Amino acid sequence: MAECGIFDKKYSYIHDRKWGSEAADAHHIIVRKSHAKGFLVYLSPILLLASAFHLFLFKDNITITFWNSLLIAFLVKLLLQKPVEKESVIVMPAFGVQLETHRGSKIVRRFVPIDKILKPVLSECVTPVTCYWSLSFIIRGEAELMLVFKEVCPPVKVLVPIWKALCAAIGSEGILGTPTADAP
Amino acid sequence: MGEPKRHRILMVSDFFYPNFGGVENHIYYLSQCLLKLGHKVVVMTHAYGNRSGVRYMTGGLKVYYVPWKPFLMQNTLPTFYGTLPIIRTILIREKISLVHGHQAFSTLCHEALMHSRTMGCRVVFTDHSLYGFGDVGSIHMNKVLQFTLADVSQAICVSHTSKENTVLRSGLPPEKVFVISNAVDTAMFKPALERPSDNEIVIVVISRLVYRKGADLLVEVIPEVCRLYPNVRFIVGGDGPKRVRLEQMREKHSLQDRVEMLGAVPHARVRSVLISGHIFLNSSLTEAFCIAILEAASCGLLTVSTRVGGVPEVLPDDMVVLAEPDPSDMVLAINKAISILPTIDPQVMHDRMKKLYNWHDVAKRTEIVYDRALKCSNQSLLERLSRYLSCGAWAGKLFCLVVVIDFLLFRLLQLWQPAEDIEVVPDILLSQGEDKRDADKLRVFNGDQCLK
Numbered sequence: 001m002a003e004c005g006i007f008d009k010k011y012s013y014i015h016d017r018k019w020g021s022e023a024a025d026a027h028h029i030i031v032r033k034s035h036a037k038g039f040l041v042y043l044s045p046i047l048l049l050a051s052a053f054h055l056f057l058f059k060d061n062i063t064i065t066f067w068n069s070l071l072i073a074f075l076v077k078l079l080l081q082k083p084v085e086k087e088s089v090i091v092m093p094a095f096g097v098q099l100e101t102h103r104g105s106k107i108v109r110r111f112v113p114i115d116k117i118l119k120p121v122l123s124e125c126v127t128p129v130t131c132y133w134s135l136s137f138i139i140r141g142e143a144e145l146m147l148v149f150k151e152v153c154p155p156v157k158v159l160v161p162i163w164k165a166l167c168a169a170i171g172s173e174g175i176l177g178t179p180t181a182d183a184p
Numbered sequence: 185m186g187e188p189k190r191h192r193i194l195m196v197s198d199f200f201y202p203n204f205g206g207v208e209n210h211i212y213y214l215s216q217c218l219l220k221l222g223h224k225v226v227v228m229t230h231a232y233g234n235r236s237g238v239r240y241m242t243g244g245l246k247v248y249y250v251p252w253k254p255f256l257m258q259n260t261l262p263t264f265y266g267t268l269p270i271i272r273t274i275l276i277r278e279k280i281s282l283v284h285g286h287q288a289f290s291t292l293c294h295e296a297l298m299h300s301r302t303m304g305c306r307v308v309f310t311d312h313s314l315y316g317f318g319d320v321g322s323i324h325m326n327k328v329l330q331f332t333l334a335d336v337s338q339a340i341c342v343s344h345t346s347k348e349n350t351v352l353r354s355g356l357p358p359e360k361v362f363v364i365s366n367a368v369d370t371a372m373f374k375p376a377l378e379r380p381s382d383n384e385i386v387i388v389v390i391s392r393l394v395y396r397k398g399a400d401l402l403v404e405v406i407p408e409v410c411r412l413y414p415n416v417r418f419i420v421g422g423d424g425p426k427r428v429r430l431e432q433m434r435e436k437h438s439l440q441d442r443v444e445m446l447g448a449v450p451h452a453r454v455r456s457v458l459i460s461g462h463i464f465l466n467s468s469l470t471e472a473f474c475i476a477i478l479e480a481a482s483c484g485l486l487t488v489s490t491r492v493g494g495v496p497e498v499l500p501d502d503m504v505v506l507a508e509p510d511p512s513d514m515v516l517a518i519n520k521a522i523s524i525l526p527t528i529d530p531q532v533m534h535d536r537m538k539k540l541y542n543w544h545d546v547a548k549r550t551e552i553v554y555d556r557a558l559k560c561s562n563q564s565l566l567e568r569l570s571r572y573l574s575c576g577a578w579a580g581k582l583f584c585l586v587v588v589i590d591f592l593l594f595r596l597l598q599l600w601q602p603a604e605d606i607e608v609v610p611d612i613l614l615s616q617g618e619d620k621r622d623a624d625k626l627r628v629f630n631g632d633q634c635l636k
Contacts, residue, residue, distance in 0.1 A: 009605070124238040124609075128251050129269040131238075131277060133607065156607050 013158040025091040025169070027162045029154050031084055047075055082106065084151040089162055093169040097137075101151055116140050120148070120166035122159055135159045135166075191554050192224045192279055196296040197286035198259050200229040200247070204451040206475050207287050207312050210342075210366055212241075217547030219243045224611065226278050228271075230260045230292060244612050248274060252292070262291040264586065265593050271299045272597060276606045282554055284308045285332075288315065288325060288350075294332045301335045301568065302590045306557045309333060310340040311350045314472045314493050326353040327576075331583050334571045337557035340364050340550065343494030346472040355575070364549045365497070367541040368478040375484030375530035376459035383415065385522055388461035388485065390421040390449060391468070391476060398467030398490060399426030404511035405467070406430075407437045409518050416522070417442050421449040421457050458483040463521050469509055471495050477504065482537040484530020488514070488521045500540075503533060565591055 009032070016026035051072050054064070086102040096113040118138040123145070125134050133156040136145035148162070195215055199207040215225040220243070227247040231237075236251045250270055255261040274280070283300040285293035288311050297307045309332065316322040333339060333354040339361045341347040347361050380386060387409070393399040403426075406418055420430060420443060427445070434443045449457055458464065464480030466489040473494045477487045481503050489495050491506040498504070505524075507517035565587075572583040 126237045126248055126250055126270075128266075129273075131248070131270065131273050 011152065011154045011158060013154065013161075015161065023092070023094075025093075025165055027089045027091070027165065028086055029088070029149065029152050029158065030086045031152060047071075051075070087149050087152050089148060089166075091165055091169045097166065097169070099148060099150075112137060112139070112146065114170065117166075117170055120163055120170065121145070122156070122163050133159055135163055189555065189558075190222055190224070191218075191551075191558070192281045193218065193226070193554070194274065194278065194280045194283045194296075194300075195225060195227045195286065196229070196283060196290075196293050197227075198230055198254065198290040198292045199287055200227060201241070202232055202235060203258070206366065206473070209475065210310075210312065211286055212245075213367070213369065213543040214547055214550060215245050216243050217543045218550070219245060220544070221547055221551060223551075224278075226274070226280070228274060228292075228296065230254055230258075246278075246612075257289075259290060260292040260295075262295065264295065265590060267292065267295045268299050268302075268590065268593055269597060269601075271296050272303060272594070273606055275300065275303060275305060276603050277609050279608060280305060282306045282308065282557060284310065284554075286310050287312050288329050289313065294328060297332050297336065298587070298590060299594070302587070302594050304562055306337045306560060306562075307335075308338050308340065308553060308557050309336050310342070311346060312342055312472055314346060314349045314470050315353060317353070327579060329354045330575050330579075331572070331586075334575055334583070335568050336360075337560045338362065338553050340553055342366050342473040343497045345494040345497065349472075362549075362553050364546055364553070365541070366473050366475050366478070367543045367546050368475060368482050368537065369543065370482045370534065370538045370541070373455050373458070373479045373482035373534075375534050379484075379530060380460055380462060382462075382526075385413070385416045385463065385525065386419060386461040387416060387463045387465050387488075387518070388419045388421070388458055388480070389465045389467070390454060390457060391466065393420075393422050393424035393426040393430065395426065396469050397424075398469050398509060399424065399430065401467040401469075401490070401509060401511060401514060402465075403429050403433045405465075405514045405518070406443060407433060407439065408511065408515050410437070410439055410442050412515070412519070413522065417444070419444045419446065419457060419461060421446040421454075423448040454479065455483060458485060461485055462525055463488055463518070465514075465518070466490065466495070467509070467514065468492060468495070474498055478537065478541060482534055482541075484528070484533045486521050486525060486528050488517050490514070500536075503536075 012030040012032060014028040014030065016028060051068050054068055082103040084101060084103055086100075088098075088100040088102070090098040090100070092098070093114065096111055097117065099110045099112070101108045116139055118140050121136055121138060122133055123136060125132055132153055134153070135148040137148065139146050195211050197207060197211060199205060200211055201208055211227060215227060218225050225245060227245065229247065229249060231249045231251045231253070236249050239247045239249060241247060250267075252260045252267065260267070275283070283296060283305050285297045285307065286309075287293060293309075297309060300307050315325055317326065329350075330353070333350075333356045336356070339350065339356060341350050341361055341363055342365055344363055347358070347363050350356065351358050351361060389402060391397045391399075402420070409416055410418070430443075431445065434440055434445070446457065458480055462485065464477065464485040464487045466474060466477050466487065468474065468490055469492060471493040474489070477489055477495070477498055480487050481499055487499060487504040489504055489506055490509040492509060496506060505517045505521045507513040569584050569587060572587060573580040575583050
């Protein structure tokens with residue numbers, strides 16, 4: 001079946017319908033390579049060498065040793081950790097939803113049975129510095145929402161078709177119902 | 185005459201629901217009435233405990249509870265530039281045309297107004313309280329106010345006394361300051377169907393039991409009134425550090441059966457406490473307006489109040505007995521109030537209050553201020569800096585430095601996260617169906633695509 005996509009500065013969205021939407025419906029968010037991140041990855045070994053040399057020179061100074069050790073640990077983590085390449089949502093109306101996170105050859109999968117999902121919701125998340133949209137599941141019997149995309153933060157124009165597909169699979173209407181209003 | 189312009193307003197303050205108070209209620213009721221007039225209103229405040237993120241209130245009022253923890257007396261930690269990214273994000277994603285800050289004591293309000301002016305937004309400021317001039321705290325607060333109001337489009341005060349106070353403290357030209365009084369929800373504050381019995385006279389006091397609300401005056405007044413009038417009883421609602429003094433007074437004069445202490449009274453229960461009395465006693469030492477006496481008058485109570493601040497402007501002379509903030513003068517005022525009590529008709533008083541005070545009227549007048557603010561020319565950075573320079577020999581230069589750094593950080597943010605990358609939120613339109621259940625259903629429309 002034909003694939004269709006939305007392309008953004010940071011992400012590409014691919015809707016894969018090769019199995020037919022009744023059997024399985026796959027939505028992929030592919031992270032485009034960032035030049036800034038690539039630059040940081042190449043810079044980090046140089047910083048690591050400089051920190052090690054600095055540590056060797058000032059090994060008697062505890063404060064400098066402590067901060068240098070922290071910096072080295074952070075740089076090592078940055079170098080070793082593989083960046084997220086893709087996150088996928090595979091909707092199988094008969095069974096459930098499989099959420100995948102691809103880091104190189106390593107794939108982390110989470111499966112949510114269809115009867116455990118009460119409703120998929122698009123919600124606005126507020127942090128101390130920004131505000132963004134996220135797609136989550138309300139899971140029956142659980143107080144916490146389950147994030148569909150744990151690592152990536154795609155724009156709402158990418159989240160909307162995925163949300164609609166999830167609503168159609170679960171059988172709920174694709175419009176916002178009565179929100180929880182806080183009465184004064 | 186053209187169509188009235190629809191404004192997109194961001195109300196900013198550290199003081200909002202779930203807290204209850206004059207400022208909180210003002211923002212809520214004003215926002216609801218502005219929504220009814222067809223404007224878009226969004227509120228921004230700090231997080232209250234677990235209440236963090238986006239919430240929707242009655243009428244589709246959107247509230248951003250930004251997760252900045254309050255650090256002192258409910259105020260967000262002042263970082264000068266820390267709130268710039270989130271304020272910029274909210275202004276862009278909600279397409280805000282005007283920012284309305286509330287309360288001089290709110291650090292979030294001051295920061296939001298500064299960042300909004302840097303971004304070229306028009307700003308309006310409402311001052312809800314009176315402040316002094318002589319103590320260290322007031323001097324610093326007034327300097328901060330001078331900085332914020334140096335570049336504000338228009339300002340609003342809740343009484344003429346408050347306007348005088350704000351103009352003197354900030355140096356703002358009086359022609360830029362409008363006086364729009366608070367109002368009261370008369371539908372919520374109605375008199376009792378049956379007036380309490382006249383066998384005994386009940387005097388109600390509901391306020392925070394703190395120094396500036398005159399709790400020390402109550403300690404002197406209550407025993408004297410109880411001594412002079414054996415048929416008078418007091419009901420005291422509220423809590424605070426001065427509660428202990430009132431409890432001690434009650435013990436000392438053996439007034440346990442004549443003075444009832446209720447403790448903190450939830451706002452939803454205030455009316456039920458008011459309608460159990462005949463007279464409302466307000467002993468504040470300073471008040472810009474005093475919504476409490478409006479609520480009492482709306483419930484049909486005769487008010488006895490100290491003649492301070494903006495209180496004389498609130499009620500007509502036949503609804504209030506004023507006294508100096510002195511125990512003996514207050515006892516005389518209570519004596520006068522008891523003598524004129526038989527002439528008071530609670531329902532007539534309530535009907536007069538309905539005509540005098542109305543939140544819809546406040547919203548219409550505020551709308552005029554918004555129209556005036558939006559007609560102000562958008563000045564360049566250099567023109568704005570010249571306003572700040574006039575704030576003082578050293579302060580002016582410091583203010584200019586703060587604004588220049590803010591401008592540079594704003595430009596840096598524009599490079600780091602261009603405005604095109606911030607998604608605009610679709611407008612939520614509340615459909616007004618005949619069926620009440622349908623009226624609550626929201627339809628979300630996007631300018632480009634329909635999300636329904």
